[in-house]
Amino acid sequence: MPGLKDVMESVKESQVWKSVARNPLPSNARTRALAVLNNVFLHLHPVRAPQSGIRLKYTWCMGGLTFFVFLVEVITGILLMFYYRPTVEFAYADIIDLREQAPLGLMRELHRWGAHTMVITVWLHMMRVFMTGAYKPPREFNWVVGVVLLLLTLLLSFTGYLLPWDQLAMWAVTVGTNMARATPFVGYEGPGAALLKLGDINLVHSADDVRFALLAGRFVGEATLLRFYVLHCVAIPFVATILMAVHFWRIRKDGGISGPM
Amino acid sequence: MADTTKEGVSRRGFLSWLGLAWTAFSAAMAASGIALARFMFPNVLFEPPMSFKVGRPEEFALGVDERFKPQGVWIVKTTKEIFALSTVCTHLGCTPNWLSAEQKFKCPCHGSGYYVSGVNFEGPTPRPLERFAVFVADDGQVVVDKNRIFQYEKGQWTDPQSHILLS
Amino acid sequence: MIKIIINWLALPYMYVSIAIVLFFLTIRSRKLWTGKAGGLLLLGSILFLAYSLTDEHFRGLVTRPDNVPIVMLLFAVGFFVWFALKQAHENDERVMQGKPLDEVAWKDKVFVWPNLVYTELICMVVATIVLVVWSIYIPAPLEQPANPSSSPNPSKAPWYFLGLQEMLVYFDPWIAGVLLPGFIILGLMATPYIDKNPKGNGYYTFKERKFAITIYLFGFSIMWVLLIINGTFLRGPNWNFFGPYEPWDIHKLVPLNNVNLSEFIYVKFLGTGLPKHWFFREIFGIALVVGYFAVGHWYLAKKLLKRFHDLMGPVRFHLMAFLLLVMVATIAKMYLRWTMNLKYIIGISEFFFNI
Numbered sequence: 001m002p003g004l005k006d007v008m009e010s011v012k013e014s015q016v017w018k019s020v021a022r023n024p025l026p027s028n029a030r031t032r033a034l035a036v037l038n039n040v041f042l043h044l045h046p047v048r049a050p051q052s053g054i055r056l057k058y059t060w061c062m063g064g065l066t067f068f069v070f071l072v073e074v075i076t077g078i079l080l081m082f083y084y085r086p087t088v089e090f091a092y093a094d095i096i097d098l099r100e101q102a103p104l105g106l107m108r109e110l111h112r113w114g115a116h117t118m119v120i121t122v123w124l125h126m127m128r129v130f131m132t133g134a135y136k137p138p139r140e141f142n143w144v145v146g147v148v149l150l151l152l153t154l155l156l157s158f159t160g161y162l163l164p165w166d167q168l169a170m171w172a173v174t175v176g177t178n179m180a181r182a183t184p185f186v187g188y189e190g191p192g193a194a195l196l197k198l199g200d201i202n203l204v205h206s207a208d209d210v211r212f213a214l215l216a217g218r219f220v221g222e223a224t225l226l227r228f229y230v231l232h233c234v235a236i237p238f239v240a241t242i243l244m245a246v247h248f249w250r251i252r253k254d255g256g257i258s259g260p261m
Numbered sequence: 262m263a264d265t266t267k268e269g270v271s272r273r274g275f276l277s278w279l280g281l282a283w284t285a286f287s288a289a290m291a292a293s294g295i296a297l298a299r300f301m302f303p304n305v306l307f308e309p310p311m312s313f314k315v316g317r318p319e320e321f322a323l324g325v326d327e328r329f330k331p332q333g334v335w336i337v338k339t340t341k342e343i344f345a346l347s348t349v350c351t352h353l354g355c356t357p358n359w360l361s362a363e364q365k366f367k368c369p370c371h372g373s374g375y376y377v378s379g380v381n382f383e384g385p386t387p388r389p390l391e392r393f394a395v396f397v398a399d400d401g402q403v404v405v406d407k408n409r410i411f412q413y414e415k416g417q418w419t420d421p422q423s424h425i426l427l428s
Numbered sequence: 429m430i431k432i433i434i435n436w437l438a439l440p441y442m443y444v445s446i447a448i449v450l451f452f453l454t455i456r457s458r459k460l461w462t463g464k465a466g467g468l469l470l471l472g473s474i475l476f477l478a479y480s481l482t483d484e485h486f487r488g489l490v491t492r493p494d495n496v497p498i499v500m501l502l503f504a505v506g507f508f509v510w511f512a513l514k515q516a517h518e519n520d521e522r523v524m525q526g527k528p529l530d531e532v533a534w535k536d537k538v539f540v541w542p543n544l545v546y547t548e549l550i551c552m553v554v555a556t557i558v559l560v561v562w563s564i565y566i567p568a569p570l571e572q573p574a575n576p577s578s579s580p581n582p583s584k585a586p587w588y589f590l591g592l593q594e595m596l597v598y599f600d601p602w603i604a605g606v607l608l609p610g611f612i613i614l615g616l617m618a619t620p621y622i623d624k625n626p627k628g629n630g631y632y633t634f635k636e637r638k639f640a641i642t643i644y645l646f647g648f649s650i651m652w653v654l655l656i657i658n659g660t661f662l663r664g665p666n667w668n669f670f671g672p673y674e675p676w677d678i679h680k681l682v683p684l685n686n687v688n689l690s691e692f693i694y695v696k697f698l699g700t701g702l703p704k705h706w707f708f709r710e711i712f713g714i715a716l717v718v719g720y721f722a723v724g725h726w727y728l729a730k731k732l733l734k735r736f737h738d739l740m741g742p743v744r745f746h747l748m749a750f751l752l753l754v755m756v757a758t759i760a761k762m763y764l765r766w767t768m769n770l771k772y773i774i775g776i777s778e779f780f781f782n783i
């Protein structure tokens with residue numbers, strides 16, 4: 001009778017296992033290095049890092065948590081898209097069905113509380129970076145990328161706010177987008193907009209200003225719902241993913257995890 | 262230094278061609294950027310009609326008529342005139358509530374308040390509510406035309422189309 | 429009785445003043461409260477929360493599903509500010525005693541597998557558990573279907589924008605919604621290029637970066653987080669102020685007859701009535717705003733922060749000074765509204781240009 005150890009041993013010797021794992025389980029310096037180097041996900045990390053930088057006490061793991069919660073949002077978001085239709089007719093009912101009818105009935109909760117969590121962790125990550133002076137040379141540009149990612153996080157959450165199509169959604173977005181109406185020069189109620197005219201015709205009015213482009217209409221309606229849906233599910237995550245790649249790449253290129261220079 | 266004139270293209274000529282090419286490239290990029298921005302402005306809107314009939318002038322009681330709030334107007338009748346007030350708060354576009362006990366429009370978002378006339382008197386709003394064009398159609402009904410807006414601070418409330426005078 | 433006092437302390441100019449004073453006190457006396465006093469502070473805030481939960485109105489407010497993350501945010505920000513300052517203080521002490529920094533003492537390199545990947549795994553597992561439990565116990569809120577013709581009372585922006593929504597009370601939308609957020613983003617992006625202090629790169633310290641840390645924490649904790657708390661818990665129907673234990677009465681009447689600076693001067697002091705042309709009407713306001721920035725820049729550059737001016741050069745310095753002056757002016761305008769009902773310093777509604 002082969003013991004468990006023998007079974008494990010034969011699995012590890014099999015062609016299938018070897019083709020997937022490429023290296024033996026990490027046990028010494030060489031295999032630990034290989035484990036990180038040869039894995040596409042782990043190779044975000046260097047092989048070795050200063051202990052001061054990877055202690056929880058120092059980083060609070062806030063950047064990592066933000067990325068993890070982003071992944072949670074992507075996964076739950078994809079699952080929600082299977083049941084949700086972004087139309088005035090169906091949106092609200094589909095949200096109710098997500099709790100009442102959809103199996104597990106938990107995806108919207110995970111997605112919403114995850115979104116709140118991501119906003120908080122992103123702020124705390126920024127605070128940690130500031131408090132340790134980790135934006136100082138040579139990491140200036142990565143801090144700028146981080147600020148854009150912070151902004152994108154807020155925009156992701158804001159565009160998602162409209163999708164349940166309830167009163168909270170409608171009015172939060174109405175108030176939020178009405179600020180765009182007051183943008184100087186490009187919003188029709190902003191200072192300077194009245195100056196842009198040809199003869200008697202105003203060039204900037206309620207049907208061609210920056211808010212109109214956001215809402216795809218003069219007020220929050222069907223077209224707005226679709227537009228926010230696309231921004232929320234595709235456009236902003238697309239940009240955020242690219243910037244995240246830049247952000248992570250630059251951590252490595254700008255001297256690895258921050259520590260005393 | 263290599264003699265470039267031999268090949269028929271001088272150094273200077275090459276640079277000016279290069280400059281032209283880069284200018285053309287930048288112009289093309291800018292143009293496609295503008296085209297992309299234009300794409301975000303729809304040509305056709307699926308919104309409710311901007312102009313509609315609300316009934317005969319004598320059918321309205323004195324005061325604020327809230328029946329047409331879903332279409333975005335309050336019809337206000339005083340002893341002298343009938344006018345159509347926009348239900349969009351001029352602060353940030355919430356819909357104020359008509360408080361008949363206090364005889365004012367009060368916005369729930371940031372507390373702006375307006376008199377029956379639409380003139381603002383409290384809260385953060387910078388200016389009075391807007392009025393829409395109103396006129397009596399051939400069949401005697403009042404027509405509200407939301408395409409034309411009259412603003413108090415521009416002195417437009419004296420415009421004959423901004424109200425219907427009651428004789 | 430306690431509730432009445434706390435309700436009174438929660439009046440805007442009271443609690444913002446208290447918060448600002450407390451902020452600078454905690455920065456000054458960080459030695460005290462980064463030690464055991466910090467624990468007492470935490471205990472105190474938990475006791476306060478527990479006591480407050482006996483109040484029906486407060487309980488209703490705090491346990492609203494969408495407000496739960498805000499309570500979490502409050503404790504998280506408190507904890508992490510404490511934690512960061514504690515480590516900063518410890519490092520400052522080490523430097524004073526001639527010992528190496530904590531980060532330097534631990535600078536030896538270790539293998540990422542297993543030292544970091546396991547930490548990350550544990551963090552992920554804990555985060556997953558927290559999210560799942562949270563989701564099971566608190567359903568995501570859903571209100572009535574959207575109805576364009578009736579705004580709920582009060583209508584609030586998403587919680588993380590409540591600080592900006594609060595600004596909307598004091599400023600026109602183009603300032604509160606466009607200019608101020610623009611300055612915040614610009615200021616954050618410019619931070620690494622403005623801050624020329626070579627010290628404090630990559631380790632916790634306070635002493636070596638007093639100015640930068642104080643400004644940042646002030647902006648984050650007072651002007652962002654505190655205003656979110658304010659917007660969530662103290663702003664009720666018709667966007668009126670309510671104390672934490674004061675029930676939200678829709679009919680609470682607060683006179684909001686705000687007066688422009690021009691009316692203060694021409695009508696109240698001079699008694700002449702407003703001039704017809706906007707330029708003469710607003711000349712005092714324009715003079716005040718221009719004067720504030722001119723004198724502010726001069727005073728900061730030549731007197732108060734002369735040291736920085738020499739270190740940073742004029743471009744960096746005046747960019748920083750401008751952002752700083754905007755921050756102070758924002759608070760100043762809020763106080764003017766609370767105490768004098770001042771509406772606009774410059775009010776040219778002819779061009780939608782009001783400050």
